[in-house]
Amino acid sequence: MTSSTVPPHLAQPPEQTAGWTPTWALGRAVLLTGLLLIAGVLFGRVDLVVLAAPFAIGTAYALRRRPAALPQVQIAAEGNQVEGGELSGQVTIGNPESVDYDLALLQSRASRWLQVERVTIAGTAATRAASHGGQPVVDRPLATTVPADALVEVDLYGTVRRWGRHPLGPVGVQACAALGLLVSRPVVAEAVPVSTYPVTEPFDAVEAMPRAAGLVGAHHSRRPGEGGELAGVRVFAPGDRLRRVDWRVSLRARQLHVAATLSDRDAEVVLLLDVLAEAGRSGGVGGTASVLDTTVRAAAAIAEHYLHRGDRVSMLEYGPAGRRLRPATGRRHYLTVLEWLLDVHPQPSPHEPYDSVFGPQLLSSDALVVVLTPLLDERSAQMLARLAWSGRFVVAVDTLPDDLAPSRERRWSEVAHRLWRLDRDTMLCQLREHGVPVVRWAGAGSLDEVLRDVVRLAAAPRAGAR
Numbered sequence: 020m021t022s023s024t025v026p027p028h029l030a031q032p033p034e035q036t037a038g039w040t041p042t043w044a045l046g047r048a049v050l051l052t053g054l055l056l057i058a059g060v061l062f063g064r065v066d067l068v069v070l071a072a073p074f075a076i077g078t079a080y081a082l083r084r085r086p087a088a089l090p091q092v093q094i095a096a097e098g099n100q101v102e103g104g105e106l107s108g109q110v111t112i113g114n115p116e117s118v119d120y121d122l123a124l125l126q127s128r129a130s131r132w133l134q135v136e137r138v139t140i141a142g143t144a145a146t147r148a149a150s151h152g153g154q155p156v157v158d159r160p161l162a163t164t165v166p167a168d169a170l171v172e173v174d175l176y177g178t179v180r181r182w183g184r185h186p187l188g189p190v191g192v193q194a195c196a197a198l199g200l201l202v203s204r205p206v207v208a209e210a211v212p213v214s215t216y217p218v219t220e221p222f223d224a225v226e227a228m229p230r231a232a233g234l235v236g237a238h239h240s241r242r243p244g245e246g247g248e249l250a251g252v253r254v255f256a257p258g259d260r261l262r263r264v265d266w267r268v269s270l271r272a273r274q275l276h277v278a279a280t281l282s283d284r285d286a287e288v289v290l291l292l293d294v295l296a297e298a299g300r301s302g303g304v305g306g307t308a309s310v311l312d313t314t315v316r317a318a319a320a321i322a323e324h325y326l327h328r329g330d331r332v333s334m335l336e337y338g339p340a341g342r343r344l345r346p347a348t349g350r351r352h353y354l355t356v357l358e359w360l361l362d363v364h365p366q367p368s369p370h371e372p373y374d375s376v377f378g379p380q381l382l383s384s385d386a387l388v389v390v391l392t393p394l395l396d397e398r399s400a401q402m403l404a405r406l407a408w409s410g411r412f413v414v415a416v417d418t419l420p421d422d423l424a425p426s427r428e429r430r431w432s433e434v435a436h437r438l439w440r441l442d443r444d445t446m447l448c449q450l451r452e453h454g455v456p457v458v459r460w461a462g463a464g465s466l467d468e469v470l471r472d473v474v475r476l477a478a479a480p481r482a483g484a485r
Contacts, residue, residue: 038089038204045200048078081198086116090123090165092192092208100179102218102304106133108175108187110208112165114194120165122195125173128158130185132303133213135177165194180303182217182315184361186210216357217312218304219320220462253279287331287346287383290318293392293399294338297365299420310393313418315360317391317460322356334359337392337402338366371398387412389466393419394457400446407454414469415450415457 055071058064091113100106110127114120129135140163165171179185188210194203252268255275263277292314299309308316322332326348333346334356344359382388388411392399406413447457456469 039086039196039201040204042195042200042202045078045082045197048074048200052078077198078200081200084118084197085201086118086120086194086196086203088115089203089206090114090120090192090194092125092190092206094127094188094190094208094211096175096187096211096213098212098214100213100215102179102182102215104179104215106135106175106177106179106187106213108135108213110173110175110190112163112171112173112192114165114167114169114171116196117167118196119167120194120196121199123163123165123171124193124195125161125163125190126192127161127188127190128210129187130213132179132181132183132185132215133177133187134180135175137176139174139176140171179213179215181301181312182215182361184212184214187213214358214361217316217319217360219316219323221320251279252276286325287333287386288321288325289333289335289346289382289386289388290321291335291337291388291390291392292318292363293390293394293396293418294336294363294366295399296367296393296395298393298395299423307422308420310395310418310420311363311365313420313460314391314393315363317416317418319357319360320462321389321466323353326350326353326356332356333386336363336366337372337390337399339368339370339372340366341372382406382411384410387414390415391418391460393417394443394446395419397446400450403450403455404453413455414466415455416466417447417457417459421459 052071052074055067055074059067059071091111093111093113094108095111096106096108110125112123112125138161140161161173163171163173175187189207191205191207193205195201196203252265253276255264255269255277259277265276265278268276294311294314297309297311299312300307301309301312318334322334325332329348331346331348332352334342334344336342342359342362344356347355388406390399390403390406390413392403392415394400394415394417403413403415450457458466458469
């Protein structure tokens with residue numbers, strides 16, 4: 020928070036040492052001095068020469084120590100924020116010279132989702148609070164002095180309004196020295212990204228899973244093993260543990276019997292994000308949510324819930340890029356999921372995503388596939404139908420905003436919007452007929468009913484089975 024010596028990592032490169040140019044003040048001083056001297060010599064007037072002396076002496080005195088190196092500027096920000104959290108950044112201006120900078124002018128930029136509310140110059144009483152006249156604080160120039168061989172730190176405070184990687188910067192600095200007679204060329208520091216995780220609503224779901232396929236976990240499976248769910252009593256066999264012996268049944272039958280249990284296993288959950296289309300207007304945290312906002316926040320909440328229960332969670336994008344994140348479990352994987360979600364963005368494409376990048380054969384047959392989609396593209400509905408036909412356990416989560424209104428620019432916009440709504444409702448009914456449950460995202464408990472239906476469907480005997 021105070022000025023200090025310039026550290027080595029801010030040292031100026033040799034190729035940037037020549038960048039100081041004279042200002043209009045130096046030009047006026049030299050011009051006025053020259054005119055007075057010439058007039059004094061031509062007209063033989065000593066008073067004009069005496070009048071020019073202060074300008075000449077003052078200019079020579081100011082230029083006696085000229086700076087050589089350009090000022091340095093560095094920007095830093097605290098990452099790994101959460102939507103609605105506090106923004107904390109710092110701009111450092113360094114003076115490697117033994118000459119003071121009379122003035123250093125700072126100009127910065129920031130993403131519209133980084134709401135800078137207060138700027139403080141360390142070591143001084145200068146503080147700039149909230150924006151005026153609609154102009155953000157960070158966009159207005161800031162002036163300060165920089166002592167010789169010292170640093171001045173400018174602290175930025177505010178709020179992060181939306182998830183994602185938002186640039187803070189770039190920042191440009193231009194310094195004046197030699198009593199304002201010399202000015203440096205602008206020195207620009209590149210922007211730094213501020214990683215902001217999506218805020219997760221409290222989410223909970225039923226413990227039932229359609230098919231648990233791991234070795235250990237919290238879900239009851241239908242397979243025998245070392246679990247806590249009683250499956251019945253059977254005759255003792257080699258390998259059974261003595262603590263499983265049911266002595267009452269054994270004494271009655273005069274033969275050792277053991278209590279059989281079902282194994283507790285973990286499950287794999289695949290979160291499939293539809294990024295083919297975006298709709299709605301994002302208002303940041305506390306405002307309106309677009310399709311992508313709902314998709315990312317819902318994915319973070321669902322992943323947090325199942326990872327907390329010890330299940331394996333994988334991520335997959337339905338789009339041209341086909342990004343995927345391998346299944347894993349644990350707290351570290353949850354942080355990896357959040358980092359993966361920061362790079363989610365709309366990817367409209369006229370082409371069908373390749374089956375080699377995305378396809379049912381790449382998904383485990385035992386996994387629960389949760390598809391987060393606005394169902395704005397027919398390809399999304401076809402993808403859901405293909406997953407259901409392949410025997411996967413699919414749950415579609417509708418992420419389209421409820422308050423999506425038609426455009427008022429054209430006369431027939433409202434009628435076209437109604438027709439589109441009717442066509443979309445028909446698509447939802449067709450998906451349900453194909454065995455794909457569609458539920459609107461509503462936070463905690465959104466998937467309870469459909470998960471119970473999926474579990475009952477998985478437990479039902481298949482046609483032709485004996």
